[in-house]
Amino acid sequence: MAISRRVFVKSGGLALVSFGLDPLFLARAAFAADTPGHPSTRPILVCLFQRGAVDGLNMVVPYGDRLYYKERPRIAVAQRDVVDLDGYFGLHPRLAPLKTLWDNKSLAVIHAAGSPDSTRSHFDAQDYMESGTPGRKATADGWLNRYCQHDREHLSTPFQAVAFGPRLPRILAGSAPSLAIDDLQTFGVRAPGAARDRLTEAFEQLYGGAATGLLATSSHEAFEAVQLLNRANPGQYQPADGATYPRGRLGAAMRQIAQLIKADVGLQVAFADVTGWDTHVNQGASEGQLATRLADLGQALAAFTTDVGERMRDVVVLTMSEFGRTIRENGSLGTDHGHATAMLVLGGPVNGGKVLGRWPGLDPADRFEGRDVAVTTDFRDLFGEILTRHMLATDLSPIFPGFTPDPARFPGAITA
């Protein structure tokens, strides 16, 4: 692909380069014939971390339990407002966009899910859920990266594991190559117009001729990724079927994950996170702080499944949060750090239309430390099931060291 040097000089060259301010124009490949990539049928996992400890009880409401209303006189979601799921549980009204997924059996809820470790520290608990070794802080890598390390079948593509955000999260830290992408539009060497291609080519030659070892392989991957992205992305991306993502970081991340899936660049695991769930004060009920966050979540997930469309048959989206919140509301119209929470799984392979796991109830005798929902599904059993049955992992023990996986404990989230 030869770009005329005169073009480069005319456009003013490097004088306009700026760090992160100019959007990258993603050009069509010079060889215009579309290369219709055969859509991969490889399974894809999208993990979405709700950082801050989401209140599972207001997210998937056990409206059938009188105690829920007794313990939350001011912040319980009224029964008339919930979107009923099964006569006992209901979705928070702002998660209504997910009801169709429940009805067509591609959404399941795992309630009372969480960690065997009792820490109520956000940082420690997030660390444990990302490293996959609750209680152990010195684990260097994340469970999702360990899955990639042991996945013998993976295609060698720079987009195998992608996290959306400025840095690689703990969950993807490790020796398997993974990409942190802040924004698809600005991924690559930054310069306007043809200067970009020239600079990219220059760096490619610099690294191609002189780098060795990890610098060589990573730079090669980098340029491959940039090229793949250029070839696959025709500029302004239009979500399919009128899918409307909410504005903000979460919507942007889900839209870009959908974009990558449909671009057939070999994406296998994707990660995004969203903050704002730490509702100690003024949590709200059907309306309010938490409701606003849930609206964002519901719209983003619904738009994603619409956008990805038929490909959802190969995709599982998994939400997670480091722990839940207290059953009883506190003195500030909010909730404090709890234990178990609710996790969602969405996608074609999901055994949907059910609330999975063993619901322990809200009775004081069944609570964790007398105040929180007890954990009846260890998150490693849920994640392990998804890795085994959906992502076709053959051996879970290196992925969750120190844990003995047992299919008998799988909550049944994936259709066998």
Add this chain to the structure above:
Amino acid sequence: MCLSVLLVPLSHGPIRALPHRPSTAILHPQAFTPRDSALHVLNRLAYGPRPGEPDRVAAMGVMRWIDRQLDPAHVDDAALGAREPQFKVLTYDRHALADVYFGALRERRERNLAEPRAADTMGMRDDPGPNARLGRRLARDVADLVVVRAALSERQLAEVMADFWANHFNVFFGKGADRFLLPEYIERTIRPYALGRFADLLRATAQSPAMLVYLDNWQSVAPSAKAQRAGGRRPRDINENYARELLELHTLGVDGGYTQQDVVNVARIFTGWSIERPRQGGAFKFYDRAHDRGEKIVMGVTYPAGHGMDEGLHLLAWLADNPATARHVSHQLCRRFVNDQPPDGCVDDAVAAWQRTHGDIREVLRAIFHGPDFWAPENVQAKVKSPLEFVVSALRAVQADPDTTPRLAQVVARLGQPLYLHVAPDGYPESQDDWVNSGALLNRMNAGVALAVGKLPGAIVNLDLTIPATSSREQLIAAVDEQILGGAMTENTRRVIREQLRDLDDPVQARALAVGLALGGPEFQRQ
């Protein structure tokens, strides 16, 4: 040129046929010049050379320069001294910082109660109260200080060691009270002890409020009836967190020969090591009533019953003197200074110096820098810079000045190393396996180009200081090689830059392109 300087890197044997090296090696087989030695030493003991510095260090004598760096108190640091007053945080003690922190918490509580659509508690993002604003400014100062000191200080080795120990004894700036305890931790605990005796540094970290909070020891109490607090909250108990990381990360290392029972007993020894109420500033305080006075056995050593704080001090001294500690820490020092896979000889030399001097860090380092492995060709240019090292070395290479905003620290953060914000106690990693990935390299290329055109946030650049704009392409390339790459430019790089310059007539643009490619290219990523 002093002959003794020439001799030192060669003093471990005659010039022999060097083993095959990849084409990135800067050394010509026939000569390891003083300039090459100087460049190597500036890459490892400092944050990279400034233009002309390899020659100046070579002229002084590389080993003499090393000796001076090992004695930073006698190195004049006027330039940095003139910049430090801009950092307000240096004038705040623990009490003052605590006031700001609790003031911000109070503001947020009041705001949340007043508004139903308040932001979440974890983020503190939308909180514009005056204390919160001040707190955020001070926090940014702390990170920015790292970059400014690293870029401007003449006491380069001291800065490198401050970074090393801040990772070895990692504290996460974002954890609760650490938000106001960390600045003092860096100024009073890490920096003053960085080149002293390891035992002193270890004890200082064990007693630092920042570490006691970070690893939860401040709330570790003996589970005896006397130590239990009544009412409402769940009973407090021993917390093993600090004990485990003390053994695993700070001293003996994961293979140091301790058992889980040892961890428990170490935790028992440290019960009562805590802090005053955070609102009162959180100074170190030993609470006798929380301390487990029973007998403990740790790795075969008996700590008789009836002792208080002194048994913790004894344990720390014992750990500092333990051969496993010497080996574990020496291994990490060799990894930082020599190779991601530290050669055994280097570690042995360091351990020997440790044992000879009872853990004098200065002497351990001296042994490393005098050892053959440090100078071995296969270990030169064998490491990759961390994001901090890359940004600071790039600033130094073009003599850029950090401005008065904290944006450079944000650049380092965007490259993957938000300073003092590593959550896990193992600190930021040392090896290239952790830093080098495709996204990171693209970011560095972009940062290199941005710096070259004066658009890197936080950096004030005037390339005229380093490389005159010239219409001669060969002169330009030679200048970039000499001033920025320390003479390490490969033939491939020379060819690529020459090719790229072919139809660029504007000397200023040509210079920016050549410098940008050099800073973003593979040679500059290595150290």
